[in-house]
Amino acid sequence: MSGHPSYQPQSAFMRxxxxxxxxxxxxxxxFVAYPTPRNLxxxxxxxxxxxxxxxxxxxxxxxxxxxxxxxVDYAFDSVxxxxxxxxxxxxxxxxxxxxxxxxxxxxxxxxxxGMYYGSYKExxxxxxxxxxxxxxxxxxTGFMGYVLPWGQMSFWAATVITNLFSAIPLVGDSIVTxxxxxxxxxxxxxxxxxxxxxLLPFVITGVVVLHIWALHVAGQNNPAGVEPKNEQDTxxxxxxxxxxDSFLLAVFCIMFAWFVFYIPNFLGHPDNYIPxxxxxxPTHIVPEWYYLPFYAIxxxxxxxxxxxxxxxxSILILAFMPWLDTSRVRSARYRPAYRQFFWAFVxxxxxxxxxxxKPPEGNYVLFARIFTVYYFAFFLVILPVLGxxxxxxxxxxxxxxxxxxxxxxxxxxxxxxxxxxx
Amino acid sequence: xxxMSSAEPTRRDFxxxxxxxxAGIGAAAVLVPLITQMNPDASTIAAGAPIEVDLSPIADGQxxxxxxxxxxxxxxxxxxxxxxxxxxxxxxxxxxxQPDSARVKPGHDQWQVLIGICTHLGCIPIAHQGxxxxxxxxxxxxxxxxxxxIRQGPAPLNLALPPYEFLSDTKIKIG
Numbered sequence: 096m097s098g099h100p101s102y103q104p105q106s107a108f109m110r111x112x113x114x115x116x117x118x119x120x121x122x123x124x125x126f127v128a129y130p131t132p133r134n135l136x137x138x139x140x141x142x143x144x145x146x147x148x149x150x151x152x153x154x155x156x157x158x159x160x161x162x163x164x165x166x167v168d169y170a171f172d173s174v175x176x177x178x179x180x181x182x183x184x185x186x187x188x189x190x191x192x193x194x195x196x197x198x199x200x201x202x203x204x205x206x207x208x209g210m211y212y213g214s215y216k217e218x219x220x221x222x223x224x225x226x227x228x229x230x231x232x233x234x235x236t237g238f239m240g241y242v243l244p245w246g247q248m249s250f251w252a253a254t255v256i257t258n259l260f261s262a263i264p265l266v267g268d269s270i271v272t273x274x275x276x277x278x279x280x281x282x283x284x285x286x287x288x289x290x291x292x293x294l295l296p297f298v299i300t301g302v303v304v305l306h307i308w309a310l311h312v313a314g315q316n317n318p319a320g321v322e323p324k325n326e327q328d329t330x331x332x333x334x335x336x337x338x339x340d341s342f343l344l345a346v347f348c349i350m351f352a353w354f355v356f357y358i359p360n361f362l363g364h365p366d367n368y369i370p371x372x373x374x375x376x377p378t379h380i381v382p383e384w385y386y387l388p389f390y391a392i393x394x395x396x397x398x399x400x401x402x403x404x405x406x407x408x409s410i411l412i413l414a415f416m417p418w419l420d421t422s423r424v425r426s427a428r429y430r431p432a433y434r435q436f437f438w439a440f441v442x443x444x445x446x447x448x449x450x451x452x453k454p455p456e457g458n459y460v461l462f463a464r465i466f467t468v469y470y471f472a473f474f475l476v477i478l479p480v481l482g483x484x485x486x487x488x489x490x491x492x493x494x495x496x497x498x499x500x501x502x503x504x505x506x507x508x509x510x511x512x513x514x515x516x517x
Numbered sequence: 518x519x520x521m522s523s524a525e526p527t528r529r530d531f532x533x534x535x536x537x538x539x540a541g542i543g544a545a546a547v548l549v550p551l552i553t554q555m556n557p558d559a560s561t562i563a564a565g566a567p568i569e570v571d572l573s574p575i576a577d578g579q580x581x582x583x584x585x586x587x588x589x590x591x592x593x594x595x596x597x598x599x600x601x602x603x604x605x606x607x608x609x610x611x612x613x614x615q616p617d618s619a620r621v622k623p624g625h626d627q628w629q630v631l632i633g634i635c636t637h638l639g640c641i642p643i644a645h646q647g648x649x650x651x652x653x654x655x656x657x658x659x660x661x662x663x664x665x666x667i668r669q670g671p672a673p674l675n676l677a678l679p680p681y682e683f684l685s686d687t688k689i690k691i692g
Contacts, residue, residue: 129528251656253640254638254640255638255639255640257639258637258638258639259638261638261639272556272557273552273555273556274555275557275560276555276557276558276561277557277586277587277589278557278561278565278586278588279586279587279588280587281561281587283555283557283558283561287555367538373584373587373589374582374584374589374641375641376640376641376654376656378655378656379655380640380655380656394657394671396671398671398673399636399637399638399671399672399673400673402671445528445593454658455657455658455671456658475584
């Protein structure tokens with residue numbers, strides 16, 4: 096990320112600036128001349144989409160904070176006031192609430208892309224772990240934001256999630272009281288969640304800077320999973336990556352806008368339009384869709400402490416992927432068996448999400464248990480064992496070879512791994 | 518020969534360690550108020566003072582809900598049938614074994630007072646629901662009997678009992 100030698104300031108001002116704060120050179124070397132593998136597909140555009148969503152959430156969130164009142168007696172009404180009275184308040188709130196869903200959608204696609212193409216492997220372990228930390232921060236931020244409207248779902252989400260800590264032996268109850276600032280979820284809880292919900296996005300921004308820094312040190316992975324060897328293997332970030340990123344961002348925003356303008360409450364729950372009532376729990380409480388797989392894992396285990404531990408482990412285990420996967424081949428393109436297990440894993444995650452939205456009874460619990468076993472077996476059994484016994488396909492000698500092949504022109508359709516093209 | 522063994526501590530090493538120790542203790546001391554401020558404040562604790570509940574208007578079989586320290590407290594005026602069901606249980610087979618007599622005050626079998634918060638993850642169980650006509654938690658399906666003991670589902674413990682005492686036959690003080 097240091098100044099690129101080829102950066103030539105065009106104006107006298109930028110020449111003056113470059114000797115004092117070389118920000119022009121930094122931008123040039125990071126986002127213009129930065130070499131990207133020439134074979135990146137559209138699955139690589141979600142990093143840019145995530146950066147956009149983070150910015151969008153911060154902008155809409157800071158504006159909503161100007162109209163919101165973090166008090167148990169006023170929070171619900173102030174949100175309704177945003178919806179009815181504040182100029183364009185309905186738009187800003189729907190952008191923010193649906194934006195959270197879009198943010199998670201992009202993050203999960205980004206995560207699965209990394210798993211498919213082995214982006215977590217040496218030398219990108221730290222880059223990967225920073226990503227897992229970002230996911231954890233996103234989960235915390237999203238949860239606290241959901242509490243702020245102080246509807247029934249907000250209140251009971253706050254109650255259930257903070258009670259997860261009561262499973263900790265000995266100190267659990269003291270920790271829960273400390274989190275609440277009272278003997279139950281109440282005004283002190285709402286106030287601190289508001290404070291932290293405002294703080295955490297900036298912590299996320301800081302970790303994103305580290306994430307991008309680590310990315311620029313190790314360089315991007317690519318669909319072939321072999322490192323760029325010479326100039327033929329890479330193209331400049333601008334225009335190639337910027338155009339590709341911009342195109343999919345535009346497509347993504349069309350979908351985002353469709354949710355905001357046509358089905359803004361599709362991903363929410365009607366119960367959250369009932370003001371919080373500490374005396375009555377809604378008959379069917381479920382978290383937002385992006386937490387459902389973890390929620391299903393929690394409920395699949397018939398023991399409180401073990402259920403909570405499994406919930407935490409299901410996220411933290413991602414951080415150990417670089418060491419659990421023993422295969423030296425990165426991309427699933429050249430790992431035929433891993434590819435099958437990967438897609439089974441995706442189906443299991445989506446299935447857990449569906450099961451998490453169902454009441455915890457009968458066959459739903461049974462399937463949630465089977466899927467939970469597969470979820471953990473994928474990391475703890477399949478990844479370590481498969482790397483030792485799988486017969487992988489021969490790797491291309493270079494990225495350009497994998498794209499150009501035998502005398503065929505650039506741009507000829509590469510053998511698509513399931514769904515590599517959008 | 519004047520060789521200095523690196524293993525030999527010097528005055529300078531002592532100064533480094535002493536400085537770091539003072540800074541470490543200072544940082545830890547600063548953390549105390551930063552962390553403790555999140556515990557319940559004085560007004561929250563004051564609002565958690567004991568409350569009195571008049572039992573005379575509660576009919577046979579009726580359950581009322583009162584709030585103490587922000588927690589719902591169920592006061593259940595149990596019928597003869599409910600009391601018998603609660604007492605005639607093989608205690609050893611329960612997930613959290615406890616006889617009914619340990620969950621009511623002696624001589625007040627018909628009055629059951631408990632904290633209406635599921636011991637799983639804190640939802641409010643619904644009274645007169647579930648296979649035991651006790652309490653049923655809608656969140657994750659925990660079932661409690663008429664004594665508030667866990668019978669089915671993910672909750673690990675029986676419903677907790679608040680501290681309370683009988684001031685007279687028709688009045689209790691919770692807290």
